[in-house]
Amino acid sequence: EKGSTWEGGFRIPMLVRWPGVIKAGTVFNDIISLIDWFPTLSAAAGEPEIKEKMAKGYSASGKNFKVHLDGYNFLPYFQGKEKQGPRDSIHYFDQAGNLNAIRWNDWKVSFAVQEGNIASGVRRVSAWANLTNLRMDPYEKAAEGGEAPQFFAQQLWLLVPIQGKIKEFFTDFDKYPFQMGTSLNAANINYGMLRQQEALKRLKELEAMKPR
Structure with missing residues (x-):
């Protein structure tokens, strides 16, 4: 399942040794x-608001950054100051x-799945x-059952x-640079992409015409 968005392609075990923060033998579910480690370790280093600062514009080591970070600061949770972690969702x-x-x-809602391996999967x-x-159902087998529609x-x-x-995830997608996905398959490049861009342009124009 490597390279797919099944749990086997995403989920990994995480082992952390952090004396003074995480007690030995602790299990988090x-x-x-x-x-999430970047904002968490930034908070541990004395910068708990790195996510908010980088969203507005932040300078460090002679470089300027203005990006949206999807990670969360888990330090208060690891320290026992919060009863629940800050993340409640994952986008695959x-x-x-x-x-x-x-x-x-x-709960996991899959809109599409990859059938097959990373190279030949569809x-x-x-x-x-x-x-x-x-x-x-951690192995995602329930859909194979006869009562799945019910x-x-x-x-x-x-x-x-x-x-x-x-x-929530896509609200500010147009305000920050995003990382493009990479694929060796160019089969989806077509004039439909241009039509989609034109449709989005018209949609924005209609939004601008709405009475405030």
């Missing part, structure tokens, strides 16, 4: 990402930059999203907070 992007899934608390977009409770219907409420998370 909260969601954390490797990108594939190697080409496609948003395939979102995890929110114990991205499949189904009519219905795949819903998984990762505490109950399970999906019972969890439709999930789409409301998930839509909120998507909107």
